[in-house]
Amino acid sequence: MSEIQTTDIEGRPQVSQGSLPLMGLSALGIVFGDIGTSPLYTFKTILGTAAAPSNPATVLGALSLVLWTLFIITTIKYVSFAMRVDNDGEGGILALMALLGVKKQQRPTIVAVGLFGAALIYGDGAITPAISVLSALEGLNMATPALQPYVVPAAVVILLALFAIQSQGTARIGHLFGPVMLLWFLTMAVMGIAGIMRHPSVFAALNPYYGLSYLFSNGATGFLVLGAVFLCVTGAEALYADMGHFGRGPIKLAWFAIVFPSLILNYAGQAALVLEGAPTDGNIFFRLCPEMLLIPLIVLATVATIIASQSIITGAFSMTRQAIQLGWLPRLRIKQTSSEGYGQIYVGLVNWLLMIVTVALTIGFGKSDNLAAAYGIAVSLTMLMTSALLFIAMREIWHWSLLAAGAVAACFLVVDSAFFLANLTKIAEGGYVPLILAVSVYSVMWIWHRGWAAVMARLHETLIPVQQFMQIIKAKNIPRVPGTAVFLTRTERDTPPVMQWHVRHNRALHEHLFVLRVEILSVPWLPSGDRIKLEEIVPNFWRAEARFGFMERPHIPELLTASRSLGCTVDLNDVTYYVGHETVIRREDGMGLPAWQEEFFAVMERNAIHVSDFFSLPTDQVVEIGRQVSI
Template sequence: MTPSSVAAEPAPPSPERTNHKGRGGTWALALGAIGVVFGDIGTSPLYALQTVFSINHNTVDPTPQDVYGVISLVFWSITLVVTVKYVLFILRADNDGEGGVLSLAHLTRQHLRRGSKRYTLVMMLGVIGASLFYGDSLITPAISVLSAVEGLKVANPALGDLVLPIGMTIVVALFVLQRFGTAAVGRFFGPIMITWFVVLAALGIPHILAEPAVIGALSPHHAVLFAVDRPFVAFVAMGAVVLVITGAEALYADMGHFGRAPIRRAWFLLVFPCLTLNYLGQGQLILADPEMSTSPFFHLAPESMRIPLVVLATLATVIASQAVISGAFSVSRQAERLGYLPRLTVRYTSDHGGQIYVPVVNWLLFGGVLLLMVTFRESERLATAYGLAVTATLLLTTALFAVYADTALKWSPARVGAFVLVFGSIEAVFFAANLTKITHGGWLPLTIAAIIGTVMLTWWRGRALVTARRSKLEGPLRPLLNTIASKGVTTVPGTAVFLHGNPATAPLALRDNVSFNHVAHEQILIVTTLSRNVPHVGPEDRVMIGARRHKGVAITHLTLNFGFQDSQDVPSALALAHERGVNVDPDTAFYFLSRITLHRSDRPGMSQWRKRIFVALAHNAASPTEYFHLPIDRTVLMGTQVRF
């Protein structure tokens, strides 16, 4: 345990971050958004309709009524959930430029009374949402890559046995290359995905022109007739139709990278129209030849173009996978800074703070994705496991935004109720339809979310218990200053920096140095790092300075504020403090850390099995020296035991 484990109080957003994305130009950012934000939802045509018409042994038939009903459901699901809910409403929930369910939860908590029932509930919803996101991060690379490579079977059935080995090879390369970062490759993502969306439209248009009547499927009355005439079939179909909106959360989660306006512009001008044209084309193809319902996407292309289409689809799915993996890195860092995960080793792969690599998350995802591919082997089987994570996240976002709209946006109760009624009812149907698939793989994302949620809540609770026990061991600072002022303690030259999480108590490392070594440094700084509930804290707000003098002993207190997207570089922050008049040279100061050894006890507060998990997490936390960017040759670790 180190100062980073102390709970952070929320701070107001930093003004310099609000409009920082405008410098690159809206159109350039829109290009970047196409390359990153829309990868997941843009590759859904590969497997969505195929899954709809293959569920339950073709319960959904390739008849005009069913095809028109399904296409209508697809179009209006994208229109209502993605366009109206996310693009027009959810993107308004701007946590200092950042988005995502965990960020939304903490943004909402700023407007609630601490300790209230809604305050606790919002925290729980945020943790559950983040946990479900990890399930999505496992399934997306597996299903996307497999669905793309499976196009080889359409081009040449003899190549079917190569699908899994090729898919696994692509996944291995994808995760191995993560440590190099996406900065160098990122500029190529936009043009590739623009090509992908143009190809989606080009594949659909000829089939629409062959039978223009299929455009009528966009009318909502076809979805209504389908649901009224065949309610059970329509209900089951909804469990697969939800696949067309997978990736909707990325619109919000990646808002901090590109901004609200570029995402909206890219969606309305390119992505939404191209998706619509492709789904219409697939619908017409299924009507013209029902046998094509087993793989309608690749059959849209002429036979001579299917291999190039497989190559392009594979590139698109790699980009989609890259986006969700990068999202998992960002969510992990947010969770760690907000107190739900232990310290993580984070490597910055470019000058832009959003380009990060988290080794432990990367390799855990890598192992999970390979396991899924080997277990399920086909994208169609994986699709049955996909919907629950997506629909549960949709419902959580709706609930959190409703609280945010009530408390922060000051919506009227009627307006909040209408929002929940419209979108909550749609998403509740999606969720209920996917519950029918629990025994066929739907258990997977729920299990993943349950495990990760338990880990996050265990760390949050255990951290509170250990912090309370540690505070008792540390004791108040004044008696220690009396000891330092006594003749039995020798003052030595130099500056000692003690990283300490609680300014009201004495650092254990300082207490041990005085008690056992009987020395104290001439210049003593007690430094507390706080993770604020904003993505970034500007240099002008980084350092808060305080001082205390008792019996001739001077202590300087520094509080260093970091956003959950900032690197907690203590020496750099001390350089800022030096510029503001603090007598400290980061290049010569010695840094002292209290290294805690945890022991389980019979004390109440948490069950023994959760205490075991907490101890294991603490033992595997990132090195505090590396985490705080401290110089190894001038950092001293002093050990203490804590029973909790």
């Protein structure tokens, strides 16, 4: 037994005693689906790019490049380095960006790198299901060519069904993901061993000389092959991004004990088959399988690609929640699909947009070979940006010297840059797709954050000190009515605008006042003892600041109940919540945002979910006060 990271009933991380192998098995189903299904299309894409695909030097060079890419990028960069840089157990490029203090410091370059890297992952989330399911079903072409016209329609049906069931959650079938992926990896390993036995000399490719020799002796063709080689590590980012679900230990165990050896054996088996004289057209992966077992393998491959796609979609949901909490996306309706884990969520808008893009890519490209060009550029650019942030983390978090951090980061950056540049040549062949998707998502994030900053600036222009406001209440004989009014505000000081507007319109004020500001911190979780700070500004006028991590669910009624233990004397048994609803309009003085940004932000703001839903407020106790804010 050993310590592993799990979550409690509230979704907060906790370290408990459990079976490391069991958690490693679970990680197989969540973390390794993408990288685990890449043998379906990687090696055939590499040889399809090479000038002489059957040449032994080409085959051994390609295999050597694949094996060393898996080792350098996945084993060294992500497992050995990136997974040591966690934000209270959470990983991924947004968590890393938050860890570097971007919420408290003006670091626009780090923000831009982190956000664009996150935006690229949405492109990956659309392409992964399309290329994975297509590549699995293309095995039907080998079973019988007569089924070829049905591959794309079957892929579309599977993808539509996959996205349609997302709102139901995966808790009931999620426990099967690990065993199915274990069977998949073991099957790949056995197939690989069978291929290697037919040409054992294939293991000469473990010598990096073969890869480097091919790379530097084939001119532009050798360099372009890197774009296809990179497909073997698509999904490596998931090891880091999903670290918060399992902890470092189970993921490392699954990688070294099951995934890495299975991938090596299968790629080596495919290469051995080609060295023995097997044709390189069609899908080399399925040629490893005995003909009588081909249909069961296709079924297993299809299930494995569905699991891989599920993991990518769930990851997109989780990243969306992080972006909302950190203030980079408008509030969207998030449905908790299971009480078993905080990661079991559903974001409807993201799901349907991903579905539309994924199905369009499947129909538009038609074959996994065609989609491969679009796939690599998104992942390679994300990894390049992660390497840049890792360099900053080495300096600021690990306090490495400039020389040591620079040397390690330079190695990662050189490798990532080579893969990115090789993929960059494929822009015209489909590489533009993830770039367009990423630019679109990044623009939404940037405009939302910029618009909200403009709203906050305008609200702060009209603030009145609390003592002055209470004097006005007294001077104008504003009636004080029984009960407690809780005003939610985003301002850090003085009288909240929503309280001013309430008095202006209703000409009355409650006896007990509680002003609450909620701040989302750049850490995923926060100890309950650090949750709230209280201060009594004047008698019966309390101001509180509640703080949550970006992976937590704000629940205001529970928070107010907890405030009693901190000395709050207001009556919380008779509470009315007051929230503001801004209607954004254009400034007339020409000092505001450009018109197109203001209009786009206004559309997003109107369609964001109500703040009472976001903070779990009881709907029958909420009063909404509308007001116009010119930006």
